[in-house]
Amino acid sequence: MLNYLTLIFICQLAGEAFVVAVGLPVPGPVMGMALLFAGLMIHGGIPEDLQKVGGALLANLSLLFVPAGTGIMVHLSLLTGDGIAVSVALVVSTVATIAVTGLLMQFLTARKGSAKSDAE
Structure with missing residues (x-):
């Protein structure tokens, strides 16, 4: 291992x-x-x-994630000025990730379904 x-x-x-x-x-x-x-x-x-x-x-x-969380708490003052930008970036990236994952899942599921029907 x-x-x-x-x-x-x-x-x-x-x-x-x-x-x-x-x-x-x-x-x-x-x-x-x-x-x-x-x-x-x-x-x-x-x-x-x-x-x-x-x-x-x-x-x-x-x-x-403990070191990253600790770093955020220690340097929180650096993030206060960019809080809105960071929040918007988090929301947009989360929505984009969900959308891409959903589209990819639909594509792969359809592809798998067509491969099964071709085999039959």
């Missing part, structure tokens, strides 16, 4: 390196997640041990 945890961190590092090298305005961990996803698509599935490692990380995800 340590190998898969290392794989996750290597993908994150590769994503950071790629973003810095190319200059993309995307967070490195997001690019690393895309690289991991591409590797899993090529592999054809998720290995069982990787599922266990990912599940353990997700089960303890709230612990990973």
Whole structure:
């Protein structure tokens, strides 16, 4: 399982390196997640041990937000001037995420349904 945890961190590092090298305005961990996803698509599935490692990380995800929450509380005075802009950005990004997720789910469900009907 340590190998898969290392794989996750290597993908994150590769994503950071790629973003810095190319200059993309995307967070490195997001690019690393895309690289991991591409590797899993090529592999054809998720290995069982990787599922266990990912599940353990997700089960303890709230612990990973403690440093960010602490930083917000410590530097709250820096955010007071930009509170409206941050709030608008949060609402817009949340609505956009829900919309994209819904559209993608509809597309993938329709695609899966058409693949089943083609097989019959």
